[in-house]
Amino acid sequence: MAPLRFGLHEILHSNNLGEVASKLRPMGYFTRKTVTLLSLLLTFGLPHAQAQATARFDLVGPKIDVRVTRNGVTLPIAQVPTLKPGDKLWIHPDLPPTQSVKYLLIVTFLRGTTNPPPPEWFTRVETWDHHVRAEGVFITVPAEAQQALIFMAPETGGDFSTLRSAVQGRPGSFVRASQDLIEAGFEEARIEKYIADIRRVPPADPADLQKHSDLLARTLALKPNADCFKRPVDTQFSCLTQTGTQVVLDDGHGQTVINALSNGPGSDLIQQASYTQALGAGVYSAYVGAIVDVIRIMGSLHTAQFQYIPAISFPQAEQMNLRLNTPPSFHNPKSVLVIALPAVQAATPPPLRAADPNHVSCLIQPSVVLPTEGAPLVFSADFAHNLVLHLNTPPGAPTQPDIPLVPDAYFGGLVLQQTPEHHVLLPQPQPLASADTGPAAPVTRTPAPVATQPKPVLLTGTVMGRWGFDSFTGPTMPLQQLPGSGWHIVARGDANPDLIAGRNVQLLLASSGTSCVHTITARPNGVRANINIAFKPEPLTPPSDTPEATPAPEAQPLDQVLALTLPLDHNITPGDLNLDIQQFDQPKPDKLAARTFAEPANITGVELHAGDRSLQLMGSHLNEVSQLMLGDLVFSPTPDGLTSSDGKDTLRLALPATLPPPSIHDGDHLSAKLNLHDGRSITVPVTVGSPRPSLSLLSKTAAPTNSLIALPNPDDLPLSTSLTFTVKSQSNFPRNGQIEIETLDGTLRTVLTLAPSGGLLLQDPHTVVATLDPLRSFGPSAFGALHLRAVFPGDKAATSDWLPFVTLVRLPTLTQLQCPEAESQPCTLTGSNLFLVQAISTDPTFTVSTPVPDGYTGNALTVPHPAAYTVFLKLRDDPATVDSVIFPAPPSNRTHRAGRSTSEKEKSSGEGQQSEKQPASEGSSKKSAPATPTQTQKSPAASPGSPTNQPS
DSSP states (O other), rough: OOOHHHHHHHHHHHHHHHHHHHHHGGGGSHHHHHOOOOOHHHOOHHHHHHHHHTTOOOOEEEEEEEEEEEEEEEEGGGSOBBBOOOOOOEEEEEOOOOOOOOOEEEEEEEEEEEEESOOGGGEEEEEOOOOHHHEEEEOOOOOTTOOEEEEEOOTTTHHHHHHHHHHHHHHHHHHHHHHHHHHHHHHHHHHHHHHHHTSSOTTTTHHHHHHHHHHHHHHHHHHOOGGGGGGGGHHHHHHHHHOOOOOOOOOSSSSOSSSSSTTTHHHHHHHHTTTTTTGGGGGHHHGGGGGEEEEEEEOOOOOSEEEEEEEEEEETTTEEOOOEEOOOOOOSSEEEEEEEEEBSSSOOOOOOEOTTTTTTEEESSSSOEEEEETTTTHHHHHSEEEEEEEEEETTTTTOOEEEEEETTTTTTTTOOOOGGTSOOOOOOOOOOOOOOGGOOOOOOOOOOOOOOOOOOOOOEEEEEETTTTEEEEEEEEEEEEEEOOOOOEEEOOOOOOETTTTTTTEEEEEOOOTTTTEEEEEEEETTSOOOEOEEEESSOOOOOOOTTSSSSOOSSSOOOOEEEEEESSSSOOOOEEEEEEEETTOOOOOEEEEEEEOOOOEEEEEEEETSSEEEEEEEEOOOGEEEEEEEEEEEEEEEEEEEETTTTTEEEOOOOTTTTOOOOOOOOEEEEEEEEEEEEEEEEEEEOOOOOOEEEEEEEEEEEOOOEOOOOTTTTEEEEEEEEEEEEEESSOTTOOOEEEEESSSSEEEEEESSSTBEESHHHHHHHHEOOOOOHHOOTOOOOOEEEEEOSSSSSOOOOOEEEEEEEEEEEEEEEOOOOOOSSSEEEEEEEEEGGEEEESSSSTTOEEEEEOOTOOOOOEEOOOSSEEEEEEEEEEEEEEEEEEEEEOOSSEEEEEEEOOOHHHHHHHHOOOOOOOGGGTOOSSSSSSOOOOSSSOOOOOOTTTTTOOOOO
């Protein structure tokens, strides 16, 4: 909105009211006040209006004392919002003793714009009369009166009659002037209140200034001129103090504050101006300087003898302090001051309401403010007085005294003036006097006393007071008068109340009352120092939206919780979280223990088939799962049942081996309870799938090998040895059925089929004979445990459970064991791929062993002198099994070579007995000690099933 003086410029250059109005209407100036101003300016002349329109009401005028008496009750004028016919006014002009100009005071009552007042409604008061100076005058408000004005005119000939004639000739102009003067007074009072209160803020505290500016804006319904905030900081001061823009929002009884004082650019001004040294303390008044200019009320209303100038009243108690915007003139035309008294009408109670219906005020707090809004005049004027907070205690509870209230816009509401009795708990009942303390009192039959209820923690309070002469009832607000107890953690709706370490989570705390909490500190597990926790009260269940006209229920306060934001992103490990809740009026904090958890298991799928004794979970963090309960059946994780790949986990759980498969059917929808290791539980839905193939391993036979190494574990399969095995399917094995064989980690896999050279052969519809060549299927680097399963392809491929199969082991090639004659000397073992051996010993218990270094590429190892020419091995591919190697011992010497003839042995006897010594770099063990044989050993006969060396 452009400054108002732009509109006055248009007025000064036009004599047509309709033309001016049409120009101002698009600018937003075509209001009731503007029409009044235009009418007065065009009626009574324009020359003086240009100077008056840019002036402010900053000139101090005379003082008039006024009291109003109604039904025997007398109030000062500052506490009277409206007059009533029959009220008796006491008016006393408070002029200085040195007053040189005699002022004539005329009290006039009006009765509308079209009905001129009768002559008897004009009262002439000579202020220079000593009786008037000493005692004042009494005037009764006549019946049918609607407005009341006071004129103060310098004494001159015909002054009274001239003024009475002007009012009776144009009553509507003076009616409108009375209305606008009253409204302007209300607005100026709000402005003055803002300026006075904003100076209470510390000068160099922009945050505090922002806070109290918001509170003042809400309670006083004011805003600054937004255009000034677009200018540079150093020029905003002059803009705010010189502009004529009208920015006052409503008339003091408005229902809505249109805009907060510090919103948008206003906050920028606060931050910047507080650091500008040139502005100094004047920044606060500059911030609201624009709103000091109110719309001009009377323009240049004048007659040939008098010039009428408006005077705005700032009442304090019974004194009406007047402010003028034009210096009075004592030359013709002489200045007549026009002062408005309160309107003669029924009083309207202030529409005071709670700023936040969900806010619960704590009565035991040192300073208590009831946040209120909607009635700026409660804070800028004294119309509301004798305000109290009436505590609505339930029936049977002790009645408590009303608490006085003081409106304070600086704090944004009604401040409680509490006495010590409001902080003292109820006294304990006194014990009955003993029977021997005195003579027995006469027995009288009295009704049994009603048991007194304890003092409630939560209750409501209603604001009550007087608005002028009338009593009024304000809003009812929820209150808390005792510290809360029974602190516990609650959940809102379907929200998960668990606290997860490493996350910022919100925790909801509830008790018998949550509004008296002063501070909350926490000490999480793994953190030494306490952490201050931010919190805010809020309703557990937000109230449903209701029309503004529908009053909120006043019987019971809203259920409140404290919402805490816990900074669990610190170095916090799962465990206990100790909270200290310090409340007002409590010597010690309340303790509350919460627990933080690790990231919970996230289940993305459950696979359970009819007839199965096991199921499979898919998701993440499945290592947290301890068991799954399906009815009364408990599924536990199987050994090595957890596998992970790319952040996705798979966990297999099974029933105990003694229990039969559960009685479930394809398509059943079940609900399972998943228990975690930390005590939490998760409910997951389960849909039963169709029965899967059921496969059993009947037999397996490995082809013979020429290796000297005997493998006692029947599940160990040499990599270079083919295996024939038989499996049986519970249902018919389909022609397109497959058998998958793979390592446990899934890195190596082969598929056997019924196709030619596919490795499978049907014996009957249920029995399949299979042949596996591990070296061909997996390559020379394959090792480790294998498992197998049946796959029946189709629209939805069905697979059986994995069955343990064999463990692939790679065997080194051992050629000879060369031992010296002396049994105390070590022997030399030669061969290839010796790195496949983990350790060698002459004792099957491996009490003393010779380890083989990792990556050993030599072809000889030094071993202790064995007994019975037998050594024991632990292969790297199956270190849990002890394998044996038996070398044949010829009678002629101690050198034993597999597959050598007698002539070759004799020939070699002439050669040097040089032992191939193991180089130190090849990791010869210094821990081994040769076993001392007790007698000469001969080559033992080959045991059944062990490989035998055949001479070439």
